[in-house]
Amino acid sequence: MNAVKQLFAMYGGLKKExxxxxxxxxxTSMGSLIWPMLTLILKNKLGFDASQIGLYMMVLSFIMIPCNLLGGKLADRYNKKTMIVILDLLGxxxxxxCGFMELSIMTILIYAxxxxxxxxxxxxxxxxxxxxTSADEREKAYSLSYLSMNLGLVLAPTMGGLLFENHLGLAFIISGLADFSSTILIFFLVKDIKKETNDEEGIYEKKESGALWKVLLKRKILLFYFLIASISGLIYAQFNFLIPLHLEDAFLEKGALYFGFLTSINAIVVIFGTPVLTRIFLNWKDISRLYLGNFLEIFALSFYIFIYDQFYLCVISMILFTFGEIICTISSAPYLTKRIPSTHRGRxxxxxxxxxxVIGSLGNVTVGSLVDAYSIHFVWILILLLGILFLIIFYFYQKWDKRSYQQLY
Structure with missing residues (x-):
C-alpha cells in the first residue's frame, strides 16, 4: 500500500486546475462508447467495405485540418476555459x-x-x-491527464460492444451526457484562467511574435518531426482500423465484443501502467522515450502477422502495445512544448x-484498398516493414535533435 501511495504521490504539487x-x-471518457466502434458501425450496420471506411476516415481528416488549425488559433488568442466549454457544448x-435518430449515414455525419x-x-x-506547469512538471501533468482519460475508458468500450447490436442509439446518448457532465465541472470549478507568465519557461519556450510559418521556418527540424510523427500516427491508427477488421474477419459477429474487450484491456493497463512507467522513465530524455514507445507499438502489432483466431495472443499484443502507447503519450507533448515558444503552443x-x-487517414485508404484486394495478413506484413523504416529514420532524427536543442541534453 505504501508503494502505491509513493507511486501516485509524484502527481502531487500541481495546480488545482x-x-x-x-x-x-x-x-468524458466514461461516455466514449462510439469512437472505438466506428469502424464496425460503418462495416456491419451501414455495409461499408474496408476501402470505403478508409475513404470516410480520410475525408473526415481533411475536414478537420482547418478546424484543428482554428482550434489552435483560438487557444492562443482567447481564454482556453471558454473555448473548452463552448466547443464541448456543441459536441x-x-x-x-444522434441518439434520437434512426441510424443512417446522416447520423454518422452529425456524429463526425x-x-x-x-x-x-x-x-x-x-x-x-x-x-x-513548469518544464520539470510537464511529464507528470500530461501523464496524469492521460491516466485520467483512461480511468474513464475501463468499462466504456465493453459497454459499447454490448450496446452495439441492439441499443446503439443509447450509446450516443450516454456519450453526450457524459461529455455534458464534464463541461459542467469545468465551467463551475475552473476559474477564469488567463495565460500565465511562467518564470520557469525553458530557453526554447520564450515568447515570440509573428505568424506560425515564420516560427516554424526558424525550427525546420520540427517540420521533419511532424512528418515522422505522421508515420507513427499511421501505424498507431491500426488500433482502431486494422485490428477491428482482423477481429471481425476471425470471429464474425463476436468481433465487436472482442474488440471492446481489447480496448478495455488497453484502458486497464494504462491505469496501472502509466504511473509505473512514468516513474521508471522520468529521467530519460523525451526523445529516447518516444523511440522506445514506438518500438513497442510496432513490435506488438507485428504479432498479428502470426495471429488469426488465437485471442490470447491478441491480449498479449494489446498489453505490449499499450506499454508503447503510454510511453509515447507521456513523452510527446512534453517533447514538443519544450522546443516551441509559449505564444504558439496551441497552433x-x-x-x-x-x-x-491526415497521413494516418490517407494511409488507411491505402490499407483498406489493400485489405480488399489482397488479405489482412499481407497488410500486417506491410505495416511491420513501414515500422522498421520508421525506426531507422527516427534513429538519425535523434542525432539531429541533439544538435538543434543542445541545452535540453
Missing part, C-alpha cells in the same frame, strides 16, 4: 441528436461534426496544461495532430 481538468477527462448537442468540435478543443486542453500542437491525422 490541473486536477479539475483531469477529473473532467475521467467523466454534446450533436451526440444527443460533434467529433470535430471535440478535436478543436484539444489544443486548448493541451496548451492549458503547458501554461500551468503547433494542433498542427502536429493534423499532420498525424
Amino acid at each position: 490541473i486536477y479539475i481538468l483531469c477529473f473532467g477527462r475521467i467523466v 454534446v448537442a450533436c451526440f444527443l441528436v 461534426l460533434g467529433s470535430i468540435f471535440q478535436q478543436m478543443e484539444g489544443p486548448s486542453f493541451d496548451s492549458l496544461i503547458a501554461d500551468l 503547433i500542437l494542433s498542427l502536429q495532430n493534423i499532420t498525424s491525422m
Whole structure:
C-alpha cells in the first residue's frame, strides 16, 4: 500500500486546475462508447467495405485540418476555459441528436461534426496544461491527464460492444451526457484562467511574435518531426482500423465484443501502467522515450502477422502495445512544448495532430484498398516493414535533435 501511495504521490504539487481538468477527462471518457466502434458501425450496420471506411476516415481528416488549425488559433488568442466549454457544448448537442435518430449515414455525419468540435478543443486542453506547469512538471501533468482519460475508458468500450447490436442509439446518448457532465465541472470549478507568465519557461519556450510559418521556418527540424510523427500516427491508427477488421474477419459477429474487450484491456493497463512507467522513465530524455514507445507499438502489432483466431495472443499484443502507447503519450507533448515558444503552443500542437491525422487517414485508404484486394495478413506484413523504416529514420532524427536543442541534453 505504501508503494502505491509513493507511486501516485509524484502527481502531487500541481495546480488545482490541473486536477479539475483531469477529473473532467475521467467523466468524458466514461461516455466514449462510439469512437472505438466506428469502424464496425460503418462495416456491419451501414455495409461499408474496408476501402470505403478508409475513404470516410480520410475525408473526415481533411475536414478537420482547418478546424484543428482554428482550434489552435483560438487557444492562443482567447481564454482556453471558454473555448473548452463552448466547443464541448456543441459536441454534446450533436451526440444527443444522434441518439434520437434512426441510424443512417446522416447520423454518422452529425456524429463526425460533434467529433470535430471535440478535436478543436484539444489544443486548448493541451496548451492549458503547458501554461500551468513548469518544464520539470510537464511529464507528470500530461501523464496524469492521460491516466485520467483512461480511468474513464475501463468499462466504456465493453459497454459499447454490448450496446452495439441492439441499443446503439443509447450509446450516443450516454456519450453526450457524459461529455455534458464534464463541461459542467469545468465551467463551475475552473476559474477564469488567463495565460500565465511562467518564470520557469525553458530557453526554447520564450515568447515570440509573428505568424506560425515564420516560427516554424526558424525550427525546420520540427517540420521533419511532424512528418515522422505522421508515420507513427499511421501505424498507431491500426488500433482502431486494422485490428477491428482482423477481429471481425476471425470471429464474425463476436468481433465487436472482442474488440471492446481489447480496448478495455488497453484502458486497464494504462491505469496501472502509466504511473509505473512514468516513474521508471522520468529521467530519460523525451526523445529516447518516444523511440522506445514506438518500438513497442510496432513490435506488438507485428504479432498479428502470426495471429488469426488465437485471442490470447491478441491480449498479449494489446498489453505490449499499450506499454508503447503510454510511453509515447507521456513523452510527446512534453517533447514538443519544450522546443516551441509559449505564444504558439496551441497552433503547433494542433498542427502536429493534423499532420498525424491526415497521413494516418490517407494511409488507411491505402490499407483498406489493400485489405480488399489482397488479405489482412499481407497488410500486417506491410505495416511491420513501414515500422522498421520508421525506426531507422527516427534513429538519425535523434542525432539531429541533439544538435538543434543542445541545452535540453
